[in-house]
Amino acid sequence: MLSVSQIMLNGEPCLMGVDALPLVGWKIESDNHNVLQRAWHLQCSTRADFSSLIFDSGEVVSEQSNNIELGDAVLSPSTRYYLRVRVTDNYGERSAWSPSAAFVTGMLGTPWQGAFISAESPSDKAESKVTLLRKAFALSPHKAITAAWVHATALGIYQLFLNGERVGNDELTPGWTSYRHHLLYQTYDVTGLLAQGENVIGAELGAGWFKGDMGFARHRNYYGEQTALLCQLVVQYEDGTQQVLASDNSWRGSDSACAFAEIYDGERFDARRVQQGWNRPGFNEASWRAVNRVDWDKHTLTAQGAGTVQQIERLPATALIVTPQGDKVLDFGQNMSGWVEFRLRGQAGDKVVLRHFETLDANGNVYLNNLRTAQQTIEYHLSGEGEEVWHPRFSWQGFRYVKVEAFPGELSLNHFSAIVIHSAMAPTGQFSCSNPDLNQLHHNILWGLKSNFVDVPTDCPQRDERLGWTGDAQIFCRTASYLMQTQTFFAKWLADLKYDQTPEGGVPHVIPDILTGHCDQDKFLAQGGTHSATGWADAAVVNPWTMYLMYGDKRVLENQYASMKSWVDFMQAHADNDIWRYKLQFGDWVALDAEEGSYFGATPEDLICTAWYAHSTLLLAKTAQVLGHTEDYDYYHALQARIVARFRERFFTADGEMTARTQTAHILALCFNLVPDIWRERTVDTLVELLHEHGGHLVTGFLGTPYFCHALSQNQHPKEAWALLLKEDFPSWLYQVKAGATTVWEHWDGIKPDGSMWSPDMNSFNHYAYGAVGEWLYRSVAGIEADETAPGFKHVVITPLPGGGLSWMNARYRSIYGDIEVKWQAQQGRVVLTFSIPANTTATVKLPGAKEVIACGELKFVCVGEQWSARCGSGEYRIEYLPDESVDLTYTD
Template identity: 65%
Template sequence: MLAVEKITLNYETTLTGCETLPVFGWIITSSLRDVQQRSWRLQLSAQEDFAQCLFDSGEMHDDRSSNIELPDVACQHSTRYFVRVHITDNHGEESGWSPAATFITGLPAQAWQGVFISAETPQDKDNSKGTLLRHAFSLSDGDDIVSAVVHASALGLYQLWINGEKVGRDELSPGWTSYHHHLLYQTWDVTEHLREGENVIGAMVGAGWYKGDMSFNRYRNYYGQQTGFICHMVVTLRDGSQRIIATDAHWQGCDDAILFAEIYDGEVYDARREQRGWSEPAFSAGHWRAVTTLAAETSVLQPQTACPVQEIERLAPCSIIATPKGETVLDFGQNLSGWVEFRVRGAAGERVVLRHFEVLDAEGNVYLANLRTAKQCIDYTLRGEGEECYHPHFTFQGFRYVLIERWPGTPTRDDFVAVVLHSAMTPTGHIETSNADLNQLHHNIMWGLKGNFVDIPTDCPQRDERLGWTGDAQIFCRTASYLMQTRTFFAKWLTDLQHDQTPEGGVPHVIPDILTGKCDNDRFLSHGRTHSAAAWADAAVINPWTLYLMYGDKQTLARQYGSMKAWVEFMHDNAVENQWSWKLQFGDWVALDAKEGSYFGATPNELTCMAYYALSTLLLAKSAKALGNDVDHTHYQALHTAIVESFRNEFFTATGRLAARTQTAHILALYFQLVPDAHRERTVQTLLELLAENDGHLVTGFVGTPYFCHALSENGQADAAWQLLMKEDFPSWLYQVKAGATTIWEHWDGVKPDGTMWSPDMNSFNHYAYGAIGEWLYRVAAGINTEEHAPGFKSSVLRPIPGGGLTWLKARYGSVYGDIAVHWTQEPARDGLQSITLEVDIPPNTHSMVILDGAQTLLDTDGLDFAPVDGGYSAQVGSGHYRVIWQR
């Protein structure tokens, strides 16, 4: 039976606040094989029953079911719309109308009637307290409310409240952006929150990223010195008229019970100072003060249509530990980002003090040194009225353990729960194998994403940093996009990358950029060295291209194209004979072949810079082609050819020896296709020699590690790639697993084999970069890959490469067309041949090239027409479930 399972709007299932029509798509289900869509019809209406349609496409005879852009339709702002789809397929079946998807339109800049208001004064510039804002309004008995939609944002962080209830599930809104250019507002349907008669709308506001202490240099007030809040609520009545409730000078303000709230340091809260009932009509606000209006631009307001930070799950403590030093510690069993919620009883004035941290030291005691100056502390003063429940508001912590420094009475496990916070993204990837350690590695990679995708892709969530390092985000982008639907998340971050780019096209090391102009005394970043490092700045090109590959997302590619081109031109402008460099280069960061006491790996920066220059130029040429820009495609393709030729002349001898004898140099040369064909075999063999010299272990850092297994498996060395992955002793991915890690570490030896720690100045235990091996697990071990000519997995390649001593592997990836699944099992070799069973699921309206790598004999083809190819067999396959058995 043919059906449309769900409709997607900008790759999400629901949108709020969109100012332009979203890009539409839908996922098709069918019990038949080889299902291809033949036609579709889409209707858009402001009525749930579609009695009147604002737009009706009519029957469209094409096979598109993703990335569909409609002509301009005149939608009203602050209005809910409904979308439904009907399709037919190549078997003559019809789907019937799909369930409706909904979206709420946003508020154009010119329509905002609210202004930014603040309960702070300029004298509060060094304070990080919380404030409250409120406004009472009346809806008469005759007001028949049809809908109420509110749009809100803040300079700082905020929570919106109406009539005593928090609106929505979002936390840490409006998130962190390049606020002076790009400030997100949130949109909610609040119809159910309103009542006849008196109503109150209000907000809690905190410092957040806007004016709090930020970065390892601990500068504050980077964007401004006063917090602010803005909202605009549209109440639509049955007669078609509208009431507007917006922020203005008539609102009232007051200090909150939040005495202090900072991203790094935590929250101080005195429950005795709560303004109980402050957002309810019955509250007396006579003692509240007048607010001030701020001269902040509303033109920078842009809608956050999806992907807010939310509570995603809750974890109970595994145990309460008494350390050898007598400390009382909660163990939640998982390194995470979020906060602790607790319930407590005690007398007024008693306190709860909690310190959050990641690991115990070798003796089993509390270890705080790697937090550097971040306090990660919650200090709560009881009001003394029965059971009190509390969680923080405007901070988050990175932790597995919590030190209970103060608690009235004796704490129990039931008093606490860890609340996991991260950007709300749809999970799309899952891998399970016969090896428990490999499963734990995948778990750790996933939790590295969860812990660091808190509105921006941070390097780490616990110490006084938590910045959007471009290198980390670039390295991990493809892996992240297998694990979660990251299109919205990265598209938002890339918008800020474009805003924060230098006028010359240079790309800051962190996005949003809060380092430029604030690092004069930093040993690395002084003298303007806060932008344009190879592999870091290349996020400007690699990440938009990755979104195009994974989702077929031409919209982000087109929007970022100017930024991509500016970065490549920056390299070109600073190159001499295609060799470029810029002030500070991180190179193969924290590689194990670095000199003693150095973070910089042994691979020459000249090689790394030129390799990434070649890669970004190639991807820019491909992007130009995808966008139909033939002139740029030809130009940058020629530039790429010239860079590759220069690379070969500079770094390869006539006999094929690569001048830099490091693992990373050979990995980049191979994976970026920089090796002359005549010298490829020698380069591969040298890489194997470099592995053997380190007893089969990697010594790579941030640049070489993501591509190591790819460089091997793409060059006939899949067994070597599996052996590298499955190493269990230091340094290796599974060494961390064996050491009890629940996330990915910053260093291969964050905890050394003897139990001692790496230097505390830079030793995060939740640092996702090395989790980039996840891409290899999905693309090679499971074999799930897309094709550039049909991105978004419209056409996929399923080419699993079993190995690693596994007896089975199951993988599933939720593409924009539906789930792609691979399940392989392998039996021990008999008579020199190994039997492999492969089951695949291919979603409707797509097709796949299934390749049986190394197959010699086909035992069961399930009706598929396999043909011999170099190194195996292949078949072009339509949608459906298939089971194939072969021998190799």
């Protein structure tokens, strides 16, 4: 039976507030094999029963089922639209109409009638209090409301209320962007919150990223000195008329019960100061003050639509610990980003004080040093009125443990739960195998993502940093996109990268950029500058290309093309005879082959820089080809060839030996295809030698580590790749697992074998960069690979790599076409491989390490260059083959 299971809009199941027609895609289900779509019929309507169509494609003969444009359909602002589709396949079967998907339009370019209003004044620029705004208004008592929408944003963090009820379920809105160029607004359906007659709209505003105390230099007011709200409520009546209420000077303001809220330092809340009913009708606002307007360019406003931060899950406290020093500590069993919610009864003025942190020291005591100046402290004063339940709302904490510094009455685990927050992204990856340590590593990688994808891809969620370091985001991008649907998340962040680029095309180290102009006291950045470090700035090119590979959407390339081109042009402008290097370079950051006391690895900077120069130039050339920019393709393709030739001339000797004898030098040369074919075997052999010189351990840093297993497995050394992954002693991924980690650490030895700590100035235990090995788990171990000639997994390459002494592995990736699933099992001397391919896609399956194919059903395998391969369409398949001696497995009966 043929059916469409789900329609996606810009990669999301629904959109709340868009400025343009979304791209449409759908997933097809069928019992048949080799199913391909032959035609589709798409409709868009303002009514759920599709009785009022604004778009009807008619029957379109096409195999395309994703990234489809709706043509020239005309949209109205503040309106909900419904879409449905039916398809016909290559068997002649036609599906029924799909379940509908909906999107809501935002302002669509119509003028905002309101102004940014604030309950603060410029004299409050050093304040971190939360303020309140309210407006009483009347709706017609004689007209029925058919729909009501509110569009809102803020300078700071806001929460909105209507008649005492919270509007929406988003947190930390409007998020962190390059505010003066790019400010997001959110759209909410508030039809059910309004009443005929008197109503009240209210808002709470906190400093957030906009004016709060941010960055390791601890500056504030990066973007402005006052929090402010912009809000527009649109009420639509049954008779076709509408009423608009906008933020203006008639609103009133006050201070809230939250006297202090800072992202790094936490919150201080006094429940005795809560003004009951402040956001409901009938409240006496006589003591409230007039608001003032804040000038802001509304042309920077963009509808968000999806990807907001939300409360995702709750975790119970698992243990109450009394440390040797006598501190009471709650253990939630998982390092995370979020809040602690507590419930209790007590007397008015009783106090709760919680201090959040990541780990205990070697003696089992509270360890706070790695937080640096971040306080991560919550202070709550009770009102004394019955049971009280509270959690922060204008900050968040990175923690596993909580030191209870004050709590009235008996302390019980039942009083506490942890609320996990991060940007809303659909889970897409699953991985499990017979090795429980690898399963825990996968868990740790996933939780590193959850903890650090809080609106921007931060380096860490706990200390006085939490910045969008471009290097970390670039390194982890592909792994993240196997684990979660990151299309919306990265599109938002890449827009800010584009806006924050220097006029010459340099890319700041962090996005949004709050380092430039605020690093006078930093020993590295004051002299070396705050932009254009290789491997970091290359996020401008690598991340858009990765999004295109994973989701097949050309828009990210179109939107970022000028930025991508500017970055490569910047490198070319500062290259010397095609060898690139510029000011401060992080190089192979925190590599273990660095000199004692240094963060910078031993691989020469000019080698690393030139390797990445070649890599980004190649990706730019490919992008130009995809977008049809023929002249640019020719130019950058030739430039890349010239850079590669220069790299070989500079960094290889005449007899093919690399001039830098480091693991990272050889890894980058191999993975970026900078090695002449005649020298590839020697380069691979040297890499293996360097690995063995360190007892099979890596000594690589941020730029070498993500590619290490790939460099080995793609060059006929799968056993060494597996052995590297499965090392359990320092330094290794599983060293952290064996040490009890629940996320990935910043340093291989964040906690040393003797229990002592790495230097506290930079020692995060929730830092996802080294979790980039997750890409190897999905692309190599499971063998689920995208084909850049048919991106978005329209054509799938299945190349699993059994080994590592495992007896089985199961993996699944939820692509835009549907689930791709791969399982392999070692049975009686054979490998049994099963996999499934979604409808309207095709696949090539390859069997590295296969000596003989025993059974393959309808598949027809051919052996080319000692590798068996076959092509197939959608469906489920089972293969049995005999592995050769390179495959290390534990067989079951």
